[in-house]
Amino acid sequence: MQREQTVMKSKSAISEPAPEIIREQKLFKEMGLTEAEYEQIIGLLGRLPNWTEVGIYSVMWSEHCSYKNSKPLLKRFPTEGPRVLQGPGEGAGVIDIGDGQAVVFKIESHNHPSAIEPFQGAATGVGGIIRDVFSMGARPVALLNSLRFGNLSSPRVRYLFDQVVAGIAHYGNCIGIPTVGGEVMFDDCYEGNPLVNAMCVGILNHEDLQKGIASGTGNPVIYVGASTGRDGIHGATFASEELNEGSEEKRPAVQVGDPFMEKLLLEACLEMVKKGILLGIQDMGAAGLTCSSAEMAAKGGQGLDLNLDLVPQREEGMTPYEIMLSESQERMLLVVEQGREQEIKEICDKWGLQSAVVGRVTEGNRYRIFHGGKIVADIPVNTLVDDAPVYVREGRVPDYYQAYQNIRAEEAFLDVSPQEALDKVISSINTGSKRYVYRQYDHMVRTSTAVCPGSDAAVIVVRGTEKALAMSTDGNGRYVYLDPVQGGRIAVAEAARNVVCAGAVPLGITDCLNFGNPEKPEVYWQLSQSIDGMAEACRILETPVVGGNVSLYNETKGEPIYPTPVVGMVGLVEKREHITTSAFKRAGDAILLLGETFAELGGSELQHALTGEVRGRAPVCDLEKEKALYKVVLAAIQKGWVSSAHDASEGGLAVALAESCIDGQKGAEVTIQTSLAPIVHLFSESQSRVILSVPDEYVEEVHQLAEKNGVACSRIGRVTQEAHLSIAVNGTRVIGSDVAELTKRWEEAIPCAMNPSSTLTN
Amino acid sequence: MRFAVxxxxxxxxxxxxxxxxxDVLQEPVEPVWHQEExxxxxDAIILPGGFSYGDYLRTGALARFSPVMKGVKQAAESGKLVIGICNGFQILLEMGLLPGAMLTNDHLQFRCEMQxxxxxxxxTPFTCKYAPGEAIRIPIAHMSGNYFCDPSTLAExxxxxxxxxxxxxxxPNGSIEKIAGICNRKRNVLGMMPHPERAIADWMGSEDGKKLFQSMFAYWKENCGAA
Structure with missing residues (x-):
């Protein structure tokens, strides 16, 4: 390997252009590099890069791997806290949960692959995030997702929705990790660019925590898992550009997943972790072998030699460029101490996996790739990671923003009857039951699921302890579109509120920032402002950001999606008896509303369901109030005063009450006094509100607790055995619905929309 | 009573x-690697759910050839208790230890739900603690749980x-006569699509699966426990 010191043009490449041709014909542009970036590479190398090297730089400097557009903004997030063991920068974030255990979690997007190959795109999104978690040494224990689609009246959207859900189900079910929660929303802006964000949560013992690092000169670099094929080449670059008419042709950039292989890889890697064999481990995910090896070397302050002839390949005649950029799934890169190669091989043999020593850690900083006995790339490794360009762009307030600030959204609905509104909203596909989705996910495997999908947050118990973990994904793009600061705050606050309602202390978040093209000033403004809102919420609510992912260029035909930051929140339930759900449970319980209601219908589900529009002002989120609310809800739950807790969010009070009735198959008699119009009060989406049902004997204590913390608390009714929801406002009954009827509308919303023969309206 | 999984x-x-x-029996239980014959x-074997060998070709079709299944077959033939849950049921069908076959769910989707x-x-040794006709709640989670057999097998x-x-x-899946679980003629081999191990605690949403394991233990104690 040491003989050839000059960098050769790859001989096996039939069609690989020479360095001069790459420059003359600007071929680097096809790989997503700009002219300035290409010139920068020449400067760093002191010569023209060859085809393989241009490929390596282009993926390492893609937004997906380098965060070049978002890095300065991401620095605004608080990433530290007393419980944080590992913040952003590794495969996943790690937070202490006591007893020497920690929770590991991360969310990641697979939007573009899912837009053109929904089944495999979604499936491999799940596979990738699982690898991120077990490469930390953690046992993955739960999956969640956050999905956005266009309107189900479009056959293409129905196809995307159906196949994305099937793909997620396929991967998660087969590998045997329960998909316990998530959210799905539908809006026209996602028509051509669905969002598929997958989150994985794992648990580890502190001593098992792993890092993606290459250390110790001379130590072997070992490749484990599936063979490398031509699938997914340039996936990271593809993920970092807008979708367009030609995107279909990029189908080969989408990988194909094999959950069975990943199950074997998972078990084998965890066995290596338990035996303490590993020095470093990193998933070959985005940008495959390139990203994993380069990042590990850079992190270790070491160089790396890779011999591509030793890489297991599933196709013949692959070029170095193809091997380096392949995103074939279910592969892991390991570094172990010299002499322990056999131990790795034995574990891999047991699990029927192939493994191969493909390189060595070297002194210095050279990242050298060998193929056919020749050096085909020779790059200072730190330039791939540390010298990636960073763009601070100009933001501009979009025209619509000011216009919307002056609109009073509630005025359009003053003549609508609350009854009619509830019937419409409860059967909208956004509000309606997501059972159609989650019944396709195995959400009970591993027998730890205490709260199944459908409540505010999912809860899994930690075997052998009294602890449980609550988790939720949230992110309402409409609010962020109308007001990115408020919307950003709400994304974090709602996620926290959901885990609090389940009885958990919020621990931290992982975020997936789904935005349009950041080169557009309006989009950059949305990104920057919403990060401000989120960062502020994370600071005040004490939920640091421990990892995440940025997905930009989510546009179709030049139109950006709603700015959609998705927050994945994990909370710790200290005792199993604190686990709380949103379902009304006991007839006779008092229904208490914590928080205040204002005229806030901008971007509401009522507005969308009735008019199809999203306009006006987003609800305002007062973070200090939010924090006080959590304190009250948590304390009340921990004292055992609470039968059910449910946050009032999309669809407002009316929908929240209906949901608690439906979940518990109980009724409610509600009486509200308000200065607002009934329709406004019932469907306003004011933040920082939670509905509790509380046995009579604790009502006074909850009142006092709320008062002490400055949280408004009003008794608005009682739970009834007869399954009927009755709501009176200012003495007049405005809603009277049998829960059976509501259940039917709510349950049938999505199945009906998926069956076009019964819903064909256009 | 010693259980193998x-x-x-x-x-x-x-x-x-x-x-x-x-949790239910506090009896010794061991995972047994598929290479072990x-x-x-x-005393009893539980074939667990999952996707053995990726369920490539057909659910359970590859697992039947694994070394451990030779031992399972012998155990079944010698009258020991064998239960196959979900994928375990599919394997038992593929092996011929139980009659019939499994088709893809008629709605073509995976279905996970309390049932x-x-x-x-x-x-039977698996149900002696239940009341005749008792309605119990046990979750299902499968893509291929649509049990099928020919009319003469059904009559048998x-x-x-x-x-x-x-x-x-x-x-939930199109299964013939809504069959969720069957046993062999000797009644020592049971296959069922629902997961009793997912219904053994209040926080799981049901405890109705407990009695299945308790039945096995009671039967064993009465018939073999003295040994």
Whole structure:
């Protein structure tokens, strides 16, 4: 390997252009590099890069791997806290949960692959995030997702929705990790660019925590898992550009997943972790072998030699460029101490996996790739990671923003009857039951699921302890579109509120920032402002950001999606008896509303369901109030005063009450006094509100607790055995619905929309 | 009573079954790697759910050839208790230890849900603690749970009391006569699509699966426990 010191043009490449041709014909542009970036590479190398090297730089400097557009903004997030063991920068974030255990979690997007190959795109999104978690040494224990689609009246959207859900189900079910929660929303802006964000949560013992690092000169670099094929080449670059008419042709950039292989890889890697064999481990995910090896070397302050002839390949005649950029799934890169190669091989043999020593850690900083006995790339490794360009762009307030600030959204609905509104909203596909989705996910495997999908947050118990973990994904793009600061705050606050309602202390978040093209000033403004809102919420609510992912260029035909930051929140339930759900449970319980209601219908589900529009002002989120609310809800739950807790969010009070009735198959008699119009009060989406049902004997204590913390608390009714929801406002009954009827509308919303023969309206 | 839980590459309910035995019976239970042929030291075998060998070709079709299944077959033939849950049921069908075959769910989707079952036969080692006709809640989670057999097999199953569980309410997968679980003629081998190991604690949403494991233990104690 040491003989050839000059960098050769790859001989096996039939069609690989020479360095001069790459420059003359600007071929680097096809790989997503700009002219300035290409010139920068020449400067760093002191010569023209060859085809393989241009490929390596282009993926390492893609937004997906380098965060070049978002890095300065991401620095605004608080990433530290007393419980944080590992913040952003590794495969996943790690937070202490006591007893020497920690929770590991991360969310990641697979939007573009899912837009053109929904089944495999979604499936491999799940596979990738699982690898991120077990490469930390953690046992993955739960999956969640956050999905956005266009309107189900479009056959293409129905196809995307159906196949994305099937793909997620396929991967998660087969590998045997329960998909316990998530959210799905539908809006026209996602028509051509669905969002598929997958989150994985794992648990580890502190001593098992792993890092993606290459250390110790001379130590072997070992490749484990599936063979490398031509699938997914340039996936990271593809993920970092807008979708367009030609995107279909990029189908080969989408990988194909094999959950069975990943199950074997998972078990084998965890066995290596338990035996303490590993020095470093990193998933070959985005940008495959390139990203994993380069990042590990850079992190270790070491160089790396890779011999591509030793890489297991599933196709013949692959070029170095193809091997380096392949995103074939279910592969892991390991570094172990010299002499322990056999131990790795034995574990891999047991699990029927192939493994191969493909390189060595070297002194210095050279990242050298060998193929056919020749050096085909020779790059200072730190330039791939540390010298990636960073763009601070100009933001501009979009025209619509000011216009919307002056609109009073509630005025359009003053003549609508609350009854009619509830019937419409409860059967909208956004509000309606997501059972159609989650019944396709195995959400009970591993027998730890205490709260199944459908409540505010999912809860899994930690075997052998009294602890449980609550988790939720949230992110309402409409609010962020109308007001990115408020919307950003709400994304974090709602996620926290959901885990609090389940009885958990919020621990931290992982975020997936789904935005349009950041080169557009309006989009950059949305990104920057919403990060401000989120960062502020994370600071005040004490939920640091421990990892995440940025997905930009989510546009179709030049139109950006709603700015959609998705927050994945994990909370710790200290005792199993604190686990709380949103379902009304006991007839006779008092229904208490914590928080205040204002005229806030901008971007509401009522507005969308009735008019199809999203306009006006987003609800305002007062973070200090939010924090006080959590304190009250948590304390009340921990004292055992609470039968059910449910946050009032999309669809407002009316929908929240209906949901608690439906979940518990109980009724409610509600009486509200308000200065607002009934329709406004019932469907306003004011933040920082939670509905509790509380046995009579604790009502006074909850009142006092709320008062002490400055949280408004009003008794608005009682739970009834007869399954009927009755709501009176200012003495007049405005809603009277049998829960059976509501259940039917709510349950049938999505199945009906998926069956076009019964819903064909256009 | 010693339980074995064979582990195939791709099994994913193996630990759940181990935990169920530990939690419900506090009896010794061991995962057994698929390469192991000898399972004669065990009194009962639980074939767990999952996707053995990726379920490529057909559900359970590859697992039947694994070394451990030779031992399982011997155990079944010698009258020891063998239960196959979900993928375990599919393997038992592929091996011919139980009659019939499994088709893809008629709605073509994976289905995971709490399911009400009717206990059709309580005179088996797996159901003796249930009441005749008892309605129990046990979750299902499968893509291929659409049980099928020819008319003469069905007639035999009925005649011999081999239909142990039926789905109550809507048929979740298209299974013939809503069959959820069957046993062999000797009644020492049971296959069922629902997961009793997922219904053994209040926080799981049901404890109705407990009695299945308790039945096995009671039967064993009465018939073999003295040994």
């Amino acid at each position: 064979p582990v195939f590459p791709g099994s994913n309910c193996d630990l759940d079954c181990v935990h169920a035995i530990e 000898d399972v004669s030291r065990f 009400t079952l009717i206990v059709e036969n309580v005179e 199953l009925k005649q011999n009391g081999q239909i142990v569980f039926r789905y109550a309410g809507d048929n």
